[in-house]
Amino acid sequence: MSNRPRVFRDPIHGLIRIDPGDEFLLDLIDTDEFQRLRRVRQLGVSNMTYPGAEHTRFNHSLGVLHVAQRILEMLERRYGRDSSEGRLISEHGRSVKAAALLHDTGHGAFSHLMERAFPDTAEHEHRSQRMIVGPESSIPQTLKKNGLKAATVADIVGKQFEHRFLQDIVSSSLDADRMDYLLRDAHFTGVRYGIYDLEWLVNALCLGTLKPLTEEGEGLLRLCLDGKRGLHSAEQLLMARQHMSVQVYFHKSTRRWEAHLLCLFREAARLAQEGKLPEATLPTVREYFLRMGAVDDSIFRQVDEPGIIGSMSLWANSSKKPHRLLALLSGAYLNRQKVFKMKELSATAANEAEWRTKLTALGEKLRNSWELDYITFTAYKMPKTGDEPEAKFQTIAANSILMSEGGSNDAAIPVQEVSPIFRTLGGPEQPRFLRLYFLPEFEKHVIKVEKQFIAPASSKLK
């Protein structure tokens, strides 16, 4: 290979560069496990609402690599290669890049939607770690061949890495993942909510030390904003997250399509368990639904969105009686025929518990005709002022965007201490939604259930 850097064209970042010396990244990109991400869309069914949202975990992962590379370069320039921070970056930078690239290899088809259908699959970080170290994956060999330890890369992805600031680049409230997906999702959906000043934000990053609130434990070296230089772009990022969540990620039409597929996937699982899925269903897809997603890594790797959508084409054409619901939901999804009705309910935990219990009591036969969707969302999680120290520190360490004066020994403080915008968006008044989606034939049950409430919740059908 010549010394010319390899580049990928990208609509968000322009050119994504792989520098000479980092050819191991090309080897990782060429693995089956990474190429599979071409067949997993970033936003599941958002393309039903926003037709442009066809981008995949593959191009997002390249974007995360790009942002992570830029953060590493900036920190190395800032602290110098001979500083203790620079030496850590030199020692582990390649592992951080690998982790940035591979962080989503554990995502299943339809991403978070499948995790909602089958809670046992709600562990994509663990799955990503296994993809990186597992004996059935080609990734550990590829890493080893290039002088990298798979366990280190897996620890960074799994948030178990000892050098916290390097882990922060891949996984924190101010990470390359979030910096890429907000811009990318905004671009491909066509909305303008996800926009913030990435250039300025990356250049306003530095290190600082977060001190535990008890005497126990040493301070953690963390990725921070430099003084107030990056505050406004971080506020923009937070606003972007808030607006993208309400307008895109939790959009009621998108969630209607999610409810549609949740019912379809559960029905496919039920039929698979009864041995009644249409015979020509792909064996890997059959196995996946039979085990409700809890399959071993070799099967997991073979299940992607084209495989499941292809199965839906097959299912839609079945005229057998046991396949009535499966065929209806498959055909309606493929042709974007809206079949689910929606009812907005008073969004409290108690109301959700009551509706869910009453709806579940209607029995398993009707279970795949409805979906109760309770969304509570916080763009930024602030610790309570009065928490016991360990718990408060845990919340700060987990969720806060931090700020320091730029020296790595300077104290890292949560940004909400200086930003009213962070304090407001981290406060108790946050968006909440409780929506019931159901098939028209199920409406009579909804009416009956509502009558069981002493004071029916104010609601309207849509």
Next chain:
Amino acid sequence: MNSILIIGQLLEAVATVEGRKKFQKLIHILQHFGVPFGFRFGYLHYGPYSSELDSQLESFESEGLIKEEAVSAGPYQSYRFTAQESLRSLVKKLVGVTPLEFAALAQELNAKSAQELEAISTIYYLQTSGKQGSELKASFCALKPKFASVYEERLKSARDLEKKHSKAA
């Protein structure tokens, strides 16, 4: 069943939980044993931690379902969680008197200190990430140097709990 009802059953079984960290670890371990709370946990400074659980506890408190009251814990303030009457009534109305599955495990865990639970839940978390044997020990001791000297003891507790309470056992 949704998480608030299971938390209601949990508080029925143990009466009170002292400390937010302890609540996190208790729920992580119970979920590891199969209690379907449905929370996603990541790894943090004090071990497995779910920001979803943290947010939900806050919203349950704001709805008056659980009570979180300050209690003195040496030089610091800790927080005691109990079920409010509204949660007890909700559980009674929707679940009846069915006790929490793993109630005995919950009681046994609640009798342990928050630090013990932190070590045990960290062991389970690392195991789920695929770490076993010497790799598990190395990872545990690197992440939790303060517990390195009691690693074997905590590993034994974690295994004993699994022997005693796993569904398969």
